[in-house]
Amino acid sequence: MNDIEELLRESLHSAPTPETRVTDPVATIERRANRARAFIAGGAVAVVAVVTAAIVVPLQLANRSDGPSRVGPIATEPPSKDDLPDAWAKGGSQLVTSGGGFLWHLRRDPASTSGAGIVDKLDPVTHQRVGSWPVSAPADFMAYGLGRVWVWGGGDGGYPDGELQVIDPNGGPDGSLGNRHTAFNGVAFANDKAWVTTGKAVWQLRPTDLQILSSTSLPGGSQQVGAVATESGQLWFRTDKSWVRIDPGTHRVVQTVSWRGWMLGAAGGDAIWTNDGSRLVALSPGLLSQGQSVAEGVRIQTPGPVTAVSGSIQDGLFVVAYATNDLSEDKNASLYYLSPQQISSGAAIDDKTPTVAGAHPYQLAADGAGGVNYSDDDSGFHWVP
Amino acid sequence: MDARLADYVRGQWPSLVRYATALCGDAVEAEELVQTALVRVTLRWPFVRDKDDPGAYVKRAIVHANINRWRRVRSRELPTETLPDIGIADGSSSFADQDAVRRALAALPPRQRAVLVLRYLDDMSEQEAANVLGCSVGTIKSQTHKGLTKLRATFATDEVMQ
Numbered sequence: 001m002n003d004i005e006e007l008l009r010e011s012l013h014s015a016p017t018p019e020t021r022v023t024d025p026v027a028t029i030e031r032r033a034n035r036a037r038a039f040i041a042g043g044a045v046a047v048v049a050v051v052t053a054a055i056v057v058p059l060q061l062a063n064r065s066d067g068p069s070r071v072g073p074i075a076t077e078p079p080s081k082d083d084l085p086d087a088w089a090k091g092g093s094q095l096v097t098s099g100g101g102f103l104w105h106l107r108r109d110p111a112s113t114s115g116a117g118i119v120d121k122l123d124p125v126t127h128q129r130v131g132s133w134p135v136s137a138p139a140d141f142m143a144y145g146l147g148r149v150w151v152w153g154g155g156d157g158g159y160p161d162g163e164l165q166v167i168d169p170n171g172g173p174d175g176s177l178g179n180r181h182t183a184f185n186g187v188a189f190a191n192d193k194a195w196v197t198t199g200k201a202v203w204q205l206r207p208t209d210l211q212i213l214s215s216t217s218l219p220g221g222s223q224q225v226g227a228v229a230t231e232s233g234q235l236w237f238r239t240d241k242s243w244v245r246i247d248p249g250t251h252r253v254v255q256t257v258s259w260r261g262w263m264l265g266a267a268g269g270d271a272i273w274t275n276d277g278s279r280l281v282a283l284s285p286g287l288l289s290q291g292q293s294v295a296e297g298v299r300i301q302t303p304g305p306v307t308a309v310s311g312s313i314q315d316g317l318f319v320v321a322y323a324t325n326d327l328s329e330d331k332n333a334s335l336y337y338l339s340p341q342q343i344s345s346g347a348a349i350d351d352k353t354p355t356v357a358g359a360h361p362y363q364l365a366a367d368g369a370g371g372v373n374y375s376d377d378d379s380g381f382h383w384v385p
Numbered sequence: 386m387d388a389r390l391a392d393y394v395r396g397q398w399p400s401l402v403r404y405a406t407a408l409c410g411d412a413v414e415a416e417e418l419v420q421t422a423l424v425r426v427t428l429r430w431p432f433v434r435d436k437d438d439p440g441a442y443v444k445r446a447i448v449h450a451n452i453n454r455w456r457r458v459r460s461r462e463l464p465t466e467t468l469p470d471i472g473i474a475d476g477s478s479s480f481a482d483q484d485a486v487r488r489a490l491a492a493l494p495p496r497q498r499a500v501l502v503l504r505y506l507d508d509m510s511e512q513e514a515a516n517v518l519g520c521s522v523g524t525i526k527s528q529t530h531k532g533l534t535k536l537r538a539t540f541a542t543d544e545v546m547q
Contacts, residue, residue, distance in 0.1 A: 004537050005505065008490070011483035012506040017403045018412035022420075025398045026391045032420060033386070033427040115431025137431030153428075 031330060034360070085356055088127035088373075089380030096373045096380055098124065098365040099144025100169065103373055105380060106142045106151065109134065119149055119167055124367055127382070133167045133174070142363075145189035146207040148172075152184040152196075164196060166210060175210045186227030190235045191248035197227050202237060204251055214251040218244050226263035232270040236285055238263045243285050257288040264309045271297050273309045280306045280319060300338065301348030307333070310364035310372060315340040316385075318364050318372045321349065333360035335374070337385035354385035386427055389436050394423060397440070404444065407502045408451045410491025422446035444507065445517050448499050452518075489539045497532040500525055 022028050092108040094117065103122040108115070115137035120129045138153030149167040163178035164187075177184075183199030193213065194205040204214040218239055226238030235246045243263075245255040264273035267282035274283045282297035300319075305327060308320040316339045323332040335356040336349050359381075361374035371384035386394075394401075398419075405415035405422075426439065426446050433442050490498060496518070503514040504525075511525045518525070 004486075004533055007482060007486050008501060008533075008536065009505045011486040011490075012407055012502065014483055015403060015407060015487060017399045018406055018415065020399060020402055020416060021413075022398070022416060025394050025420075025423075026386060029394060029420060029423045029427055030386050032424045113436075138429070140428070 034330065034362075085359070085381035085383035087379050087381055089375075091378055093375040093378055093380040094139075095142045095363050096122075096365050096375050097142050097144050097363060098367065098373070099149070100147060102130070102169075103127070103365060103367075104142060104144055104149050105375075106135070106139060112137075115139075117151075119151065121169060124373075125369075127380070131169060133169075135165050135167075136163065136176075136178075138163055139165070141185075141187075143187050145187070146192065146194060148207055150187050150194065152187065162198075164210075166207070172208065177205075177210055185225060186237070188227040188229040188235060190229040190233055193248065195227060195229070195235055195246070195248070197225075197237060202227075202246060204248075216246055216251050216253065219253065219256055228263045228266055228272050230266050230270045230272060231268055234270050234286065236263070236272060245286065255286060257285050259283070259285060259288060262305075262307075264306060267297070267309075268311075273306075275306050278302050278304055280309065280321075298343055299346060300343065303334075303349060304332070307360070308362050308364050310366045312337070312366050312370055312372065313368050314370045315343075316370075317343055318366060319349070320359065320361060320364070322360075330360045331358055333358065335359035335361070335364075335372075335383065337372075356383055387430055387436065390427065390430060390433075390439060393439055393443070397443075401443065401447065404502075404506070405447050405451070407487070407490070407506055408448065408499060409495075410488075410498070418447060418450050422450040425450070448503070448517055452495055452499065486536065489536050492539065493532055493535060497528050497535070500528040501532045501536075504529060 089105065089107065092110060093105065094108060095106040097104050101124070103124050105120040105122050106117055107120065109118050117135045117137070117139040119133045119135055119142070121131035122128065123130055133149075135151050139151045140153030141151070143150045147168070147170060149169065150164065151167070152164040153162065162182045162184040163176060164184045165174070165176040165178075167174050184196060185199065186197040188195045192207075194207055196203045196205055200217065202216045202218065203212050204216075205211065206213055218237065219242070225240060228236050230236065233248070235248050237244050237246065238260075241260070243257050243259045244253055245257075246252065247254045259274070261274035261276055261281075261283075264275065264280070267273045269284070270286060271282040271284045274281055276283075278301060280298075280300040280302050282299075284295050284297065287295040300317075302319065302321040304322040304324050306319055306321045307327070308318075310318045312318060316337055319336045319338060320333060321336060322329075323334070326332060337354040338347075338349065341347075342353070359374070359376055361376045363374065365373040367373060367382070369384065371382055373380065373382050375381070401419045401423075402412070402415050405418045406412050409415050409418055422443065423446070426433070426443055430436075433439055435442070490501060493501070499518060500514060503509045503517060504511070509517070511522045511529075515522045515525045
């Protein structure tokens with residue numbers, strides 16, 4: 001070893017420990033991890049719940065004779081702010097979505113030391129378990145589409161080994177794509193195919209055997225951080241630079257628009273819920289070339305950034321919004337319910353809006369009775385505003 | 386967060402910030418770097434093989450996070466050949482020498498910096514450093530050589546080491 005090597009070693013080992021500004025590093029990391037999950041999920045998971053709502057709701061109504069029912073005349077009384085959510089699962093609850101007439105609940109496997117999970121099929125009214133499937137790690141996000149439950153995770157940053165798992169609850173073969181250097185961070189359904197973002201390209205998958213039918217690179221090699229299929233069948237992906245539309249027929253990029261807001265879900269027609277500052281906007285991205293005012297539909301003033309949206313059976317809207325731009329402070333988040341009247345009148349979220357203060361789920365599953373299911377802080381909740 | 390990772394983070398936080406400071410050359414940036422890396426580790430925890438001793442995994446994450454960070458900011462961060470404010474060490478103060486070396490290290494390109502930190506702070510072999518950075522042993526050798534050569538040049542070795 002020569003002079004400079006010895007001096008370098010000494011200087012590195014004797015460097016003073018910097019003063020830290022972080023008083024509770026574990027809490028800080030956990031908040032940021034939750035925020036990262038929400039950001040990566042983008043609108044994809046929330047959107048799927050909205051897209052499938054039309055299918056889900058009639059089936060849920062049909063199932064309601066099996067248990068206690070909330071079905072009946074829609075309440076005419078103004079919602080009370082004292083209506084608190086009921087906890088139907090405690091410990092290990094991670095996500096809940098709806099589809100095929102049931103709720104699908106992803107929870108941690110208490111017997112696993114590797115982070116594996118369990119997907120439970122739940123009665124949407126009683127929340128009783130009627131089926132279960134194991135899923136391996138990473139299982140960070142979940143959606144229901146094409147008659148199947150899709151679970152994915154991984155591929156975040158320096159450790160790009162992602163996995164996509166598919167469960168066919170009707171007895172068909174389950175499948176998975178794993179150990180690939182891909183970042184599965186969004187799934188949307190269009191043209192009877194699954195469209196999966198992989199970090200660098202969008203794959204078209206055949207749901208029956210997960211064969212990759214096409215791979216579409218997005219402009220500029222950008223990362224995709226959201227995927228939404230609109231009710232009109234348009235397929236949009238959010239990259240870190242723009243929103244990009246792929247034609248599901250030709251699997252080619254057919255439109256790129258300058259919009260960087262988050263994708264929060266299908267908003268009816270060809271519109272997508274998105275953020276614009278402290279506004280929740282139903283944006284038709286295909287119309288942006290004609291001007292933002294043309295492309296914007298419903299606009300709702302919110303306290304701060306919105307991280308999840310789901311339509312209710314009563315044409316209202318469940319919204320998770322933060323009070324400030326600091327998404328790391330969960331206490332700043334709340335779950336709100338906006339009535340159809342509030343939405344159509346363009347009213348802002350205010351202190352009369354039914355609210356669950358402190359709720360910060362990043363996926364919402366509206367039910368057929370005007371309520372919503374969600375997982376938050378390791379528990380599963382049902383809220384009827 | 387898994388209890389084992391939480392215990393590790395609580396116990397090693399100052400040490401990790403110090404490690405990241407050596408990598409990125411700035412204590413404030415270092416804290417952000419450690420947070421970024423630990424968020425990734427939290428999200429990827431199921432894949433961590435040695436959950437009872439995650440130190441190596443976490444440090445790899447910090448190294449990669451630093452290189453990724455540099456890629457994002459490289460348009461505004463330009464490594465310089467010469468250090469504007471480097472002190473002239475007189476050979477009588479080892480503290481001053483070490484401080485000057487650390488500042489000279491901070492002026493190196495991030496990948497060279499990472500190689501030197503892995504080799505001389507973590508005491509990794511060339512093969513181990515190559516595994517962490519995902520490159521060949523030959524690259525580690527050449528980056529080490531270039532880094533040390535620049536340190537010598539910027540540090541005025543002849544004067545300091547006499």
